[in-house]
Structures are given as structure tokens and as C-alpha cells.
Amino acid sequence: MKKTLICGALLVFVQQMNLVQAQDWKPVEGKIMTEWTEKVTPENAHQEYPRPQMTRDNWVNLNGLWDYAIQAKGAAAPSNFEGEILVPFAVESALSGVGKTVGKDQELWYNTEFASPKKSIKDHVILHFGASDWETEVFVNGVSVGIHRGGYDPFEFDITSALKSGKSQVLQVRVWDPSDDGPQPRGKQVNNPSGIWYTPVTGIWQTVWMETVPSSYIAGIRNASDLESKQILVTPQVTAAQAGQQVKVSAWKDGNMLAEQTIDPNGTAKLTIANAEFWEPGNPVLYDLKVELISGKKVLDEVGSYAAIREIKMAPDAEGIQRMMLNGKFLFQYGPLDQGWWPDGLYTAPSEEALVFDIQKTQDMGFNMIRKHVKVEPARWYYACDKMGMLVWQDMPSGDMGNGWEMKVGVLGSQTDRARTPESEAIYRTEWKEIMDDFYSFPSIVVWVPFNEAWGQFKTKEITEWTENHDPSRLVNSASGGNFEMEGTKITGDIIDLHNYPDAKMPDPGIFGKENIIVLGEFGGLGLPVDGHVWQQKDNWGYQSFKNEEELLNRYAGLMKRLEELISDGLSAAVYTQTTDVEVETNGLMTYDRKVIKMKAAQLKPLHDKLYQVSVK
Template identity: 60%
Template sequence: MKRKIFVACLMLAGQLTFAQEWKPAGSKISTPWGEKVNPQQPHPEYPRPMLVREKNWQNLNGLWNYAITAADRKEFPEKWEGKILVPFAVESALSGVGKEVGKDKALWYHNTITLDKKVNKDNILLHFGAVDWQCDIYVNGSLVGRHEGGFDSFSMDITSFVKKGAKQDIVIRVWDPTDDGPQPRGKQIKNPHGIWYTPVTGIWQTVWLESVPKTYIASTKHTPQLDEGKLTFASNIGGATAGDQVKVVVLDGNKVVTEQVGDVNSTLDINVPNLEQWSPSNPKLYDLDVQVIRKGKVLDRAKSYFAMRKISMEKDKNGIQRMLLNNKFVFQYGPLDQGWWPDGLHTAPSDEALKFDVIKTKEMGFNMIRKHIKVEPARWYRHCDSLGILVWQDMPSGDLGGNSWDMQPGKISGDRRDKNRSPESEAYYRKEWKTIMETLHNYPSIVVWVPFNEAWGQFKTKEITEWTIAMDNSRLVNSASGGNFMNTGHILDIHNYPDAAMPDPDLFGATQILALGEFGGLGLPVDGHVWQQKDNWGYQSFKNKEELFNRYRQLIEKLDKLIPMGLSAAVYTQTTDVEVETNGLMTYDRKVIKIPETQLIEVHRKLYAH
């Protein structure tokens, strides 16, 4: 009994120590999940649902040391300023710091970790979900490598840098010029205002270690071929030798559907008998058991999954191009989802919070989300796959300015001038967009790629669009949502606030799918749930929920009339309030839903009856 009391006291003392080292910074509003964050175990879930090894991994999220120095400092800081909670950006409340960095300073992280026995063997990989923007990784004082890109996951093999024993020293230097640089940065700006938000610097997704054998599954690629009833499967095997094989087992629950074996460098066409289609009404997922085999011995094994679905386009009886899901017209309607949080900025306070937005979107009667100018952690896409939400994935914008555009309902007008980007700027864009598409390829919920938004940094439109299609011809490409319009890509997408509108089907309907990429923006500030008390805005603001709903219902009635005329999809602005924008269906802290889900799902029902 005394021992149990002693252990309990030790645990309580440890929790009190963590509480003393960390508390949310600032005085902004917070979400229910942010109020419950455990600094000992933030985001403890396995972070890579598309390639799962459940045993040999170690989560490094938690309290790290930090320091902010001059940007030109190359030596490690002489002293650390305090603790920062990883994986929350340094500017966020949940980081416990709440400081801005900017282009003239660098952010440093330090942690002395104790390697779990389960990862202190074979090859050791250090994984980062995302770090914004440029980061140098040091292990035990030696530089492992540099990564540039704020929205793509990456890994480094640190095996040769690990010293004997369990204790290992990790230092990370981050530099992020925010909107002073040409790199993709999304909605961040050093002077937040209007539709531009607080900077996000540093680690903002899970950091973790993984032990893998010398020959291991580095990645897989799944492409459903619905009409042929098969899955095209490819894999990247690290450390493979001649004669190695890959075995793929398809499972429906515990039942083996089929299995196939091929050489490690080959592409497998795996027949899926009696297949069940994935859709928002039936989000059917199949599991995969992937093995690397050498002379009958399994060297590595991982779990994955896939779905059988098809996104395509075809003319209807009136000669207008329609967007098809599984060879049938399904009107796609969803909110503009920016994925920002008042307490975590780019980072949801928890996985439960991350899933909450997707669940609520579904409960409101939407079947699609446009993920706007941001890439989410991998678990968000898994939630969309599991719950049945179609996703339009934007490329985060950067290097803005130098373009002009003007899109009016029914016609395209204005100067369609592409931006002249520098070779450095173009290289940053191409590298990150390519990596994003490769990383997210396997998630069946993603049906549309969106390279550009509203001419923000838009350049070489036709070339980038065709390059995007060539990289992934299994999805549709919306080359410029509301931007410089050119006859390229699969979709013509206008933005119109607040009322519903569409491009003229007589002019454009024969060649491109017609979409309303943004509309609405109806604002309602809710006292006690706003980022700031004054100077909040929406595209059209209202005094109470009743006025808001009546106006929203008018928008849906107009939208419903456009569908028979040729409209295939629409995106309402937006899921939640974001900073000074109060045009969300929910408040920024997710504590108030401005229009009840039951009302929304009822008015949306008619949109899917066409």
C-alpha cells in the first residue's frame, strides 16, 4: 500500500512539474480541447495512418528547450530561454511561448531524449510531420541535414549519428521569412489583418522516431482503377537487393479478399473481386498487409488501406461537362475549410479536435471540403476517408503580387497575366507541390487538386496545370480557383460573394466542369467567442442567428436553381471564423454553432436530388 502511495505521489509531482514549466500564452480565446491539453502527451496518436508499424516507434512531442537568436547565428545558443510545447508553433498560445520570430531571427529547439528499447536498433528514422520553413537537424552535435518546405512531411536517417546508450541530443534550427520570402506560406503574414493571419514558425506537426530493418517499406502508392475492378499498387523499398519480393494482402475486415506477390521494383495490378465502391454515403475502406520477403523470410511488414472510387468528367444530355463520382453525377457541396485554431494556429489542439471539424461538416449535410491554402496532418485525411468526405486539396500559396484578375458571373474578363517568378521561387513551388501530391496520393477522399487560388502567385498556369495532371491523372485538376482563367485543366471555378453564381455554360460548359469555388461569407460575430472585440468582419454581417439562417437559405435556393443549368460543385465560405473573420458556420473556438446542424442538413438535402 505504501509503495502505491509513493508511486502516485511521484506521478503527481511529475505532472505538477510539467504544469509549472508550461501554460498557454496570451489571453485569446481557446477551444475546449486546448483547455485540456496535456503537456506530457500532446498528440500521442500514431501519426502516419497510411503506413503503420505499430510497435517500433517513439513520439517526441512534448516540452523542448527553445531560444530565439539572430538569423545569422550558426552556433548553438549558449543558453535556452525556456520551454516550448511541441508540436505547436512558437507564435501560438499552446506552445506556451507566444512570440513572433520573423526573417531576422532564428528559432532553436533542443531536447535530450531517451531512446526506447523498441527503437534503439536497426535503422533509426527521425520523422517530422511539418516544420515551417527551413530547418537544420543536428543529432549529438552533428548536422544530419536541411529541409525546406512548411507543409510537407519529411524524414532523416539518423542511424550513423546515434551514439551508444539511450541518451541522445537533438537540436533543430528553424528560419522562416513568413511573407518576406518567395516560399509557399499560405495565409500567414507578419502583419495579420483581414483574411491574413498570424505567422506560424517552427514545428507544427508530430515529431517521432521509428526503427526499421535494413530492408524496409519506405512508401507505397495505391491507385484505384474502378472500371477495371483493380488496384494498381507500387512500393518504394529501402535497402532492397535482387530477388526481394513484395507480398500484398487485401483484407475486408478479417477476411482475405485476395493476395499477390511481385518483385520489389514492379507495379502490381491487383484484382478486387465483388468490390464495394467508396462514396460519402458508403465510405468503404479495404485494409492492406504489405510485406517484404527475402528467400521466404519476412523482412518488414506494414499495414495500409485503400478504397475503390473514381472521379471523372463527362458531358450530360445538354452537352455540359459534369463532375462524376463513380461514373454518376453527384453535386459536390462543402465549406471552405482553412484549418486554423485560436490556440494552436495551424495545429489542432488534439486529434479529437481535428476530427471534430470533419464530423460537424458531415452532420451539417455537406459531402465535400475544400481544404484551403493549407495541408493537414495525415490523420485528418484518414478521418475524411473513414467518415466519407470528398476533399479538394489546395496548394498553399506564396510569392504573391504581380498578377491581376477579374471574374464576373457569365464571362471572363480582365488581364489574365501570369506572374513572373524567379527560378528560386518556381523551384520552391514545384518541389513542395510535387511532394504534397506524392505524400497525399493514397487518400481516396482527395478528388481534386487545386494548384492556384485567386491568382495568388499564379505563374505558368498551363504548364503547371499540365504538369499536375501528368503527376496524377487519377484525379481532376482545378487549375485556378477564382484566379487567372485559361482554357486548361478540368474545372472552371469562379468566386462570387455573397450570392451563388456560375460561369456561363454556353461559353464554357462544353470543355470544362463549372464550379463556384467560393461564395457566401455571411458573418455573425458571437460575443465572448471572437478573436478581438472590435473590427471583426464578414462579407455580409447579421445581428442574430435567425437573420443569418434566413439569408443562408436564400443562397441555397439560388444555388439549387443553378445545378440543372450546369453547375457541378460549390464551396461555401466557411467552416469556422478565423481570427477577425466572423463568417464561419462555427465560431473560431468551435463552442458555438451558428446554424443548427438539423437546419443545415434539411436545406442541403435538395442539392443532392439532381
């Protein structure tokens, strides 16, 4: 009886201490915040299942308050910590509760404990990280279980052998991120932010989670489709597959099974969908998938997924101008340049609601596409685009800058490629391949963009062709904004992409449109700083600034009228800069804190609807 009372009192004490710690956490003050900031708590920080393309019931979310320390690079694991950090928010962000910079000469250490997972003797425990920037080493009970280098791709480690007996396990993480002092992909992060360059993001910035799996288990799924045969193609990846095991794949809609096939673990299921509907904006039809690893009649492992049937291709119109074709039809693609930054969370949206908000507002405004600019989002962002019918162009995050730049005839960027070191090239290739592989199954992604404006651009022809060969199911925009490799009038890749501020222009279709799709990859940049909703009170920046919303809308309407003319002449897509203000940039359709929408959806949607109705021969 006395022992029970002591244990009960101890449990209450621990719960009270956790509550006190949670109450001590608060966002770092001093900058503007979104409306979701005040809703964030250590208990509710991104609790959604982080991998919608491959779901399991048996998982544990490890987000919350962890210990942290910043110390010299190469020092031993710390025994004392400086305070607590809210995972998954980067240490520089307000929502981390820390708001400190790290830099190339220091490392960020994390420390936490988690309850020992329930498992059989043959089960394995997999520890997952949505993303951590940049070099991440993971220790479980003092044992290094692996090192990952890459700031944008998910990774995992099998930690089974490092677990010990007892009720809890110790998890420590070491992160080193040199930001723009290193050659790695880092997007717009710099140590000294200004203009179009922003605050560094160091450490864990997406969900950390854990799952228990059997000794043979489904480790991955690659979903594709074939429009002509109306088939969904599912290729599973099975770890430690044994003789006699098979994989059963079934497709479902509204609770009804539409097709089923059993294959070998290294095979591809081809599910023919009767009366199939194609995925597209306005009709984003998704089919649920069930993937089971079986031995005889016994189900060893099971995951849920989904897929769509859709096709993106290049084909000429009646005038011989190459067009961007979705499911065999021309659809003008128009969307904003979306940087994916937040004043409170930097790379990390404050919540799932906030993450979806930007997509929903973009859709409400009448856009049908988003160009995700030199950043990769959590898988749930693409899941939302899949469900909502939003097309996505996905950039590779830039890095290893240093190129010169000059313009040729006002149309094409011309310069020599960057001379990267073997280490830099290997880092780029590894992460770009991982990004393409990890996000391959999201039907919303229709274009890969390996380079932007010659930022760290190298071996353009080779990298573009490698990208095309690695994923022939999508279009490739080799160099958004310039530095094209040409053979005659043919540019490497599928697309010729011009950047022009502020006016809408395009390359001559008579010269360039016979071999490549013509797009306006960036334009606009119309600025309107809104007092009380800016990152800093002075020295804000825009390509062209206006005094009020009326002036801004009138100028924008003129741009849309010009776009209509260009579509008729051969333009297939355009990207307006940009979704929101970001730090000192004030070119957004919305303010950085998302509290002011500068041009209302009711004003923009009629302008955009006309773009999709332009007659093309």
C-alpha cells in the first residue's frame, strides 16, 4: 500500500513538473507573429501523422520540449543543457522558444527521453525525421545509430540494437549547419539576412516520430499511373523479404474495392480502374490503396496509401508551338512563387491549419499551380495539394553560389556553369535524387526544377538529362530564369523559362516555341508594405512598390491582360512573385503574418479565370 502511494505521488510530481515546463515555454518575442502562434503548445506541436503516402497505426510522435545546448564544433556530447527547445521548430525561430543562431563553428545538441516501445523479440523500431538541416547524427542511449547529410529529405534509422532494458530510452541528436558558409543546398538561408535572403534554419524542422515494424516489413511504396490503360502502378519496397512472402495491393474508392493484385515483393502491381477519373485541378480524384505483406493467409505488415491517375506531357498545338498538356489537354498553369517561410516558425508552419491556409487562399484567388521555390515542404503539404487539386512545380533548393550573371538579348541568361568541387557535386546529386524519390508518389508535382537563375548551377545538360532519366513521368525545367544549354534552337529539358520584373513577357515563340514549352517563371513582384505587419519597420524591399491596394490591383489587372495575349501567342504557364511577404520582401499577395490579404480573392479570381479560357489553336 505504501509503495503504491509513493509511486502515485511520484507520477503526480512528474506530471506537475511537465506542466510547469510546458508553462515556462513561450515564443521568442520581438517579431510579428501569425494568428496561429498563440495556439501552439508543447503538447500539440504538429501531432498529425507525417507520412500520408504510407500510413501505419502503430507509431509515436516525439515532438515536444527537448533539452538543447549549443557548443563548439567537434566537442563531446554535453552533460548539461542550456534550456528547452520546442521540436520541430528550428533553433533560430520564435516558436522554438530559443531564437539563437548557431553557425559553422558550433553544433546544436538535443536531448530527450522516450518510453520504451512495446515490441516482440523479432520486431524492429524505426526512428524517423521529417527533415533536419543539415548534418544530423543520432544517438540512442549513447550509441550512434547513423549520420544523415541533407536539409530537405526525410530519413530514418533502425534503432533496435541500441535499445536497452527499462522503461525509457535516451535520445540525443547532434546537428551541424554551416548555412551559406558551406557548399550544401540551403535555399535562401544566409548568415546575414537582407533583401531576398533570409534567416538561417538550423536543426530539426519537421516531425520526429517512431514506429514498430515486424522483421520483414514494407519500407517504401512508389505509386504511379498510366493514363492510356487507366492503371495505377504500385511498386513496394520490402525490407528482409523471406521466401514465400508476397504483397497484396488493392485500390479503393468510397469504401468499395475497385481492383486487387498479389505480386512478389520486388514486383509492380498494375491495378486497372474501371470508369477511372483523371486527377486535375477542379477534380482531384484520389484512390485509396491498401498494401499488405502476406505469408499464405497471414498478414505480416500493412500500410495505407493513395494514388491518382494523371499525365503531364509536352505536345505541339495546331501552330506547332509546344504546350504543357495535362491528361492530354492544354491547361494554362498559373500560380504564385511560394517560398514557404513563416515569421514565427521560419521553415516550419506553426500548425497543420496554417500549412493548409496558404494553399487554400491561393486556390480561392483562382490560381491552379504553386511553384515551391528553393525549398521542400513536409509531406503533408503535398498531400494537401493532392487532395485540393493544386499543381506543383518543385525546385531543388539552391546552394554553393558564386556564379557570374549576364543577359543575352534580354531573353536568355548566358554564363559559364559553376565549377563545383567533387564534394559539392556529390552532395547536390545525393539530395536531389532523394527529393525526387521521396516525393515521387505525389500526383500534384508535375515539374522538377533542378536550378534557379544560375544559383550554384553546374553541368546543366548532364544534370537535366539525369533528372529526366530518373523521373521520365514529369516535365523538367532545367534552369528557371536563365543559363540555358542549347543545341540549335532546342534547350536542354522541356521548358524555356524567362524571369522578368515587373511586366509579363516571354521568349519569341517563333524561335524557341517549336522545341520547348514557353513559360514565364517569375514576374510581377508588386510590393505593398502594410504598417504593423512587416518584419522590420524600415528598409523593406520590393520590385515595384505601391501606396495602397487600389493602385496595386490596377497594376496587377494590367499584367493579367497582358498574360491573356501571351497565352494566345504560345505561353503555357506563368509564376507571379509571390504568395506572401518574406522578412524584408514586401511583394506578397499576403503579409508575412498572413493577417492582411492585399488583393482579395473576389477581385483576383475573375481576372485569373479569364486566363484559363483563352482560346489556343
